[in-house]
Amino acid sequence: MTGTRRGDRRPAEGSPVARVCVDVPLPHLDRPFDYLVPDTLDADARPGVRVKVRFAGQLVDGWLLERVAESAHPKLAYLEKVVSPVPVLAPEVAELARAVADRYAGSLADVLRLAVPPRHARVEKDVTATDPAGADATPPAPADPATPVDPRGWRDYPAGPAFLRALTAGRAPRAVWSALPGEDWADRYADVVAATVAGGRGAVVVVADARDLDRLDAALTAVLGPGRHACLSAAAGPARRYRAFLAARRGDVPVVIGTRAAMFAPVERLGLVAVWDDGDDLHAEPRAPYPHARDVLLTRAQLAGAAALVGGYARTAEAQLLVETGWAREVVADRATVRARMPAIAPTGDDPHLARDPGAASARLPSLAWTTARDALRADLPVLVQVPRRGYLPSVACAECRAPARCPHCAGPLGLPSAEGAPACRWCGRVAAAYACPECGGRRLRASVTGARRTAEELGRAFPGVPVRTSGREEVLATVPAGAGLVIATPGAEPVAEGGYGAVLLLDSWALLTRADLRAGEEALRRWLAAAALARPGPAGGRVVVVADGALAPVQALLRWDSAWFATRELAERRELGFPPAVRMASVTGVADAVADLLAGAALPDGAEVLGPVPADEGRERMLVRVPRARAAALAGALHAAAGQRSARKAADPVRLQIDPLSLF
Helix, strand or coil, rough: CCCHHHHHCCCCCCCCCEEEEEECCCHHHCCCEEEEEHHCCCCCCCCCCEEEECCCCCCEEEEEEEEECHHHHCCCCCCCCEEECCCCCCHHHHHHHHHHHHCCCCHHHHHHHHHCCCCCHHHHHHHHHHHHHHHHHHCCCCCCCCCCCHHHHHHHCCCCHHHHHHHHCCCCCEEEEEEECCHHHHHHHHHHHHHHHHHEEEEEECCHHHHHHHHHHHHHHHCCCCCEEEEEEEEHCHHHHHHHHHHHCCCCCCCECCHHHHCCCCCCCCCEEECCCCCCCHHHHHCCCEEEHHHHHHHHHHHCCCEEEEEEECCCHHHHHHHHCCCCCCECCCCCHHHHHEEEEEEEHHHHHHHHCCCHHHCCCHHHHHHHHHHHHHHHCEEEECCCCCCCCCEECCCCCCCCCCCCCCEEEEEEECCCCCEECCCCCCCCCCCCCCCCCCCCCCCCCCCCHHHHHHHHHHHHCCCEEEEECCCCCEEEECCCCEEEEEECCCEECCEECCCECCCCHHHHHCCCCHHHHHHHHHHHHHHCCCCCCHHHCCCEECCCCCCHHHHHHHHCCHHHHHHHHHHHHHHHHHHCCEEEEEEEEEEEHHHHHHHCCCCCCCEEEEEEEEECCCCEEEEEEEEHHHHHHHHHHHHHHHHHHHHHHHCCCCCCEEEECCCCC
8 A cells, every 4th residue: 555646645634644663673773763644645654564665775674662752763654555554563462572672682673573473364364354453353262161171181290270270360370380101291281271271361372293282183072172272383384373373463363373484473461471492492593683492482471461381391491490489380290199190110230231241331232222112012003213313413421331421611512523533621621631521531532323223224124014104304194093103203292102102212322411502401301201101000001111220310310309409400501501591601603803893892781601603504603701690681682882883883794692502502
């Protein structure tokens, strides 16, 4: 929709000034710009619509944030066009996007590009044709769910029923939930969403991948009934995704579920935000400014006064920090219930055969794992074998005891620049020429991994006549039938077996434990618990074998099914070593001169510690900056301002800024 000729344009009456976020990815332009609204566009130029404006001589896209009566600037250009009269950007989402941009040292335009999906004109035309009022119409009040909320699904968790009652009463409880083995997490999330809807409010739930989304979709349909929620996922395609987005924006549905991008979904009367398995790296956005779904949802709960639920079989250090600071309460089962529900778990390090055959300790399939699989197959039960995916790069570790090799100066992960080179820190770059393992004194280092396809071939020969299925990158299975069979799966691709697995084998555990990542132990435990949760309870014959030393902390947490204990221990160690989330850390990556230029121009807060440089990739280097959590906002502001200074000078070499990146090497 365009206006008349330029010379004939007149400002609109009332509030003639539009404040526009211009879609220009330059840090020094991260602020609203004022434009005059011509009288011909007065009706369509509403807050939240997409517009086109003249900027630096070019016609660019933008979002109209608000209309005001006057501007501090004496001379303003006119809006050129209202792309669509549908206000796709909700005020609550615009406020959230600004907070996320500030949190991650990014720009508002970058966040809005993630929050609002690309326009699909045909879908928009169909939607507005059926209801011309569009998103300005008063949304209907959420109806009661199809069936009453049954708290019995949460009866194994003492605080669970109270959490549901608080949601139905319209309060804003915050919980960190540790799911029991064998728990149908999708049904439990459907319960809390139904309780929120019964209280007259809406909900946003984010899961890691399409397979989890399908499970949650089916569970919510069974509880709320069809048409009561929308699914947002890039896998649905542009048209279906945009239609679901508009349904949420118009208030047609009270609940939105989806993968990562759904964290920004517009929901009327938001009462609950929830994320499942927040430790999955798929929750981290790979595009600038690289926000994490968990942090975005928690920020949203804070801004909207909504309830929050962070759930998983494992607990991250970030979730534990929420509990320890009192921001959230934990929802866990008592130990007697945990022991009754969990499978029998054993490490191969406790196998009595090792005393007679010490060489079995280095075998990829020790006798304990082999006999466990054999017994399950004889009982006509399926067996799950988890193998780290091909191409997984573990960090350099001790060849004797496989303890991760860490820098004696900053505790960062060590790496080898070449087969003959001395180990060097991936954080501070210092060379540890005289490195010796603090656990056993060994000086030899190693790193290798065997993939799922090779494992399937080996086990197929070990158990002839047994059907072998693989689930991984090429094909991810959702379910497998009951009955004897071998399922070889990479982490995150384990299918659900009808009636549960008789045995679960966790192979090559050291490849997870010795990754070059401070989250290596946490990630290994998360993946083990997700696989072990698919096994039958111990009294029903379910057994889990982990090929690892039982004295290791992650293995101890698995044996007791106590991720809260491990998260507490992990968070305490990170406080001592100065790792996130106990501190806030930023990475600055680019060519050496650009990185040095940005850090030189940044007014880093007091207490900031700069680590590096270390090589990154393609001729670039990386620097790390860490500060106490109390100085987190100052660090993000300083880095964003420094990036703005460089963009204003039109510096040629780009620099990548990340706050609390998942990988710190």
